[in-house]
Amino acid sequence: MKQIDNLAVCLGMAFMVLAGSVQAGENFITLASTTSTQASGFFDYYLPLVQRRTGIDVRVVAVGTGQALKLGENGDADVLLVHDRVGELQFVEQGFGVDRREVMYNDFVLVGPKRDPARAAGSESAVAALQKIAGSKAGFISRGDDSGTNRLERRLWQEAGIDPGASGGNWYREAGAGMGAVLNMTAASGNAYTIADRATWLAFRNKTELALLVQGDARLFNQYSLILVNPEKHPHVKKQQALLFMDWMTSVEGQRAIAGFQTAGQALFKPNALQQ
Amino acid sequence: MLDLDESLVEIILVSLRVSVTATVLAAVVGFLLGAVLAIWRFPGRGALLVLLNAMMGLPPVVVGLLVYLLLSRAGPMGSLGLLFTESAMIIAQWLLVTPLIAALTQQIVADLMLEYREQLYSLGAKRWTMLQTLLWEGRYSLLTVMLAGFGRAISEVGAVLIVGGNIAHHTRVMTTVIALETSKGNLTIALALGMILIALACMINAAAAFSKIYAARLYG
Amino acid sequence: MLDSGAGAALQPGSEASILPLHLTGVGLDIAGHRLLDGVSFELKPGPLTVILGANGAGKSLLLKICHGLLSPTRGEVNWQSTASAQIRGRQAMVFQRPVLLRRSVVANIDYVLRLQGVSKPERQQRIAASLQMTGLTHLQHRGARVLSGGEQQKLAVARAWAVRPEIVFLDEPTANIDPAATVFMESLIKRFSAAGTKVVLTSHDLGQASRLADEVLFLHQGQLLEQAPAQQFFARPENPHARAFLRGELPG
Known part of the structure; x- marks a missing residue:
């Protein structure tokens, strides 16, 4: 009957929407980060710069550091930006992450x-x-x-x-x-x-x-670090784009941009990747 | 801060796209499932009804967690790479809304069965035809059911936050941006967004109510 | 085909008639109450049969058993034909309170014809004929559920007419409509019968029964007490309960 046909059409359209959103843009990485970096407005300022300079669309999922590490462990993110030195070192030691880089602090x-x-x-x-x-x-x-x-x-x-x-x-x-x-x-x-x-x-x-x-x-003291989720554990991790992002954030230009994020004349994060 | 022009439109569009898709998909399954439960008698039907009614009250955050475990790279459907996409949010809302629509549809069709059963049988309708006919006869009530489902979908935050990730320009919807602005202490902006959400819900419900009144006047 | 004489060969083609219908020792119990008991009769093609009796005598239940909506607790219902699909498709019933679909008048008739697999041009032609006969042509695009009670009853008859059934059951067809509509409804029923369809209707109205019936089945407290040609029944009822009913001593 007609009404059932209509439902079938709707169903078909919905699946097309689903399929479409799966295939949208490949040049992005997922960054699991902390609520502090998001709530402070840092990403709203910083990510458009990243996109302009590297062409990479960084999609941020902002959660607590504990949950961010868990997302990394499951392979649900490509890069982590977190602030718990003890937990981070353990994460790397257990083989879930590689290439830990201290990038900024407050x-x-x-x-x-x-x-x-x-x-x-x-x-x-x-x-x-x-x-x-x-x-x-x-x-x-x-x-x-x-x-x-x-x-x-x-x-x-x-x-x-x-x-x-x-x-x-x-x-x-x-x-x-x-x-x-x-x-x-x-x-x-x-x-x-x-x-x-x-x-x-x-x-x-x-x-x-x-x-x-x-x-x-x-x-x-509050140190933030970047960690690449171990591509050997999770082959789908977008290593190339992730490294491009990490390299830029720790470059002179990327570090300057961090210092440039200010509220009421105060820098909210201080870059320190180049001091190592 | 939120750029109140472009971003807002974008967020509203994502919200609508996700919740409308989820509700339509939930309606397809929920209407059929509800009608089958109302018309057929089969073993396990009672248990299924109890389950549906229980799932109507399922907390969104539990659904979010289940869908996360399902879609995580470490989970059974991880290879699809659906986590933190609109698709993931649609799946979560679909899971939330389908039991609601199915349970309410079952009640509506069961009531219609009392009124129509003998007449339709007399006209020579088989059960499958009865199902189609009763769903169409109940269309005004089912529209209301769909709106209730849409309401549950667009207003929930727990599930979409977990499986969508509240990613700017991608999976940020009305409810997650309200949560985010609240956490920034931007209570006025959060409240304004809440108002927009209410206005949106009112507009959709009003449109449905008017079309329902108009159609009811025409066909009784 | 509709103006062919009595009974058989209403449908095109060579299908055998489903009539006569035999009920043998039919009884119905619901929740321990004996509502029908030992009912046996034969419905032949031709005469317009009125099942007459007081309210609560079991007339509607008997009609539903004939139409196959209820299964009897005891006894048998046998049609001449044994092909169940044929039996269902060649009978129609007009309920005391007909259930109409929330669609237009035309769509209500179209619905049943589509169920029976009638081709589109044939459907259009039958719908037009049914509407014309019942005087509903000017209302054809209105919603069925917003019609008056009398109009809804006419539509139910039009819907039955379009099917071209061999037998039609009408349950108290005038119980809920006004006197003017009643007169029109009775004329419709007569035309139905004159066109060769076997008409079986229930009524508690003596006047209506005497105006319409060729044959009367008198039902009293779930038992069939008398089956007789109408003239004979009204002139010389044999059963004492029937005589009391005719004198108005049983509640109508």
């Missing part, structure tokens, strides 16, 4: 309410600041998502000799969310602190009563 900052109920501002170190926060029982909101930021935060608590999950009370909350969502929650809570990467913090538009309280501790 730092983490401790942010909290302007009135600073735990008096964390001016602490001599990030570890001391966390001890004060734990002691005051003001709130702390953790990413809780195994991201690079989360992994750093857990190392700081360890160094401070505090197990925040076990210490009782509900002052320590694990959000299980990206950097932006955690900043939104921190801003809304009124008396909580969190650790953020500087780029997301600077680009964040909903600061309300939040202020930057602690920075400059060497422990808060």
Whole structure:
């Protein structure tokens, strides 16, 4: 009957759409990266430059570093741009990635309410600041998502000799969310602190009563690295285009472009590939 | 920041292309499956109905995870390279919407069966003809079912975020860009995009309602 | 072919007639209630048969059993022909509340003709004839479901007419329509019968039965109490319940 014929036509058209999107453009690579690089607006600035200079369309999937490493392990990305040195070295050692290149850095900052109920501002170190926060029982909101930021935060608590999950009370909350969502929650809570990467913090538009309280501790150094997903493990990895992208990002021109990304006169990432 | 002209149009187009395709494909399968379940009696039918009704409430993020595991390079369909494409999002939304459409169609066709069964049998219709006839007789209600399916498809974020990746210019849709802008703290932009999504849904529903009223006036 | 005389050879070609229809000891139980019991009769081609009885006597159920919509609990229903496809295609039924499709008047008739595999030119010709006979030509492009009750009933008859059945069952065809429409409907039924189709209708209306019937089957509480030519039935009913019904002492 007529209506069934119509349905068949629709079905056919839909499959053509499916087929079409599979074959669209081959000159692209998939980059698994962190929420901080996306939420800060870095990619919106940087990727058009990459496209212009190398002709490669870089498609970014922004997730936490833990998930990005997992995507790489499964072969669902060609290149990773992540920030967890310990996890990255392990990833390379296990043979999932090759050609790790440190490419840029910034730092983490401790942010909290302007009135600073735990008096964390001016602490001599990030570890001391966390001890004060734990002691005051003001709130702390953790990413809780195994991201690079989360992994750093857990190392700081360890160094401070505090197990925040076990210490009782509900002052320590694990959000299980990206950097932006955690900043939104921190801003809304009124008396909580969190650790953020500087780029997301600077680009964040909903600061309300939040202020930057602690920075400059060497422990808060935040290194970003490129890793090529091992083409021997995953033959479909677009090695040629991926290397082209990595080479350009670590070139003089690519490094200058990183320094050129600024918000309110401040560079959000500092290039350091050429210092090695 | 979002370039509110070109990017927005592009994002709306991707959203519509993905959700409309997924809904149409889900309707093809859901209408047939629902009608078969309403008209035929066969072993396992009851279990299938229970399963469908349960799947109507399936959380999108679970569907997203399942489709990710399926399409990942490490998964059974990895070699197709569909992950982080519109196709992946269509598959995920199709999985979300099909049970909804099938379950609602089953109820509608079962009700129609009560009214039409004897008359159609008297006219000499076989079951397969009955299925086609009842789907066409229920077309106004089924249009509403399709809209409900479309609503579920275009409004969900969990599944498309996982399998689409929210890649700018490729798999960025209304809901994932709202999530992204929210995470940047751009609450006003996020809210404005939410409004656009609502307006879009209203327009589509209004168009459907008008055509339904018009057709109902014509054919009762 | 429609104006050929009685019964046989309504359809072109040499197919054998499906009539007469024999019911032997037919009974129907639903949920432990005995609704029909021991009904036996023969329907021959020709006379217009009215199944007469009070509400709840089981008339509609009996009609549905004849038409094959219900299977009897006991007894047998036998057509002259044994080819089931032939039996289904050569009978039609007009329900008390006909179910029309949500399409135009023309499409409703076209639907059943397509089911029967009638060619397109033949369909157009039969549709036009049916509409003309039932006086629906001016409404042919209207939606069937927005017609008045009387018009819907006419369309149901037109739909049955287009099939050119050998036998047509009508279940209380005038129960839900106004007196003017009733008069027209009765004239349609007579034309149906005059054209050679075997007409079987149920009614609880004595006046209607006496105006239309050549033959009466009197049904009372699920049992067939009398089958007689109409004149004989109305003049000298044999069964005491039938006499009471004719005197108006049984609820119509």
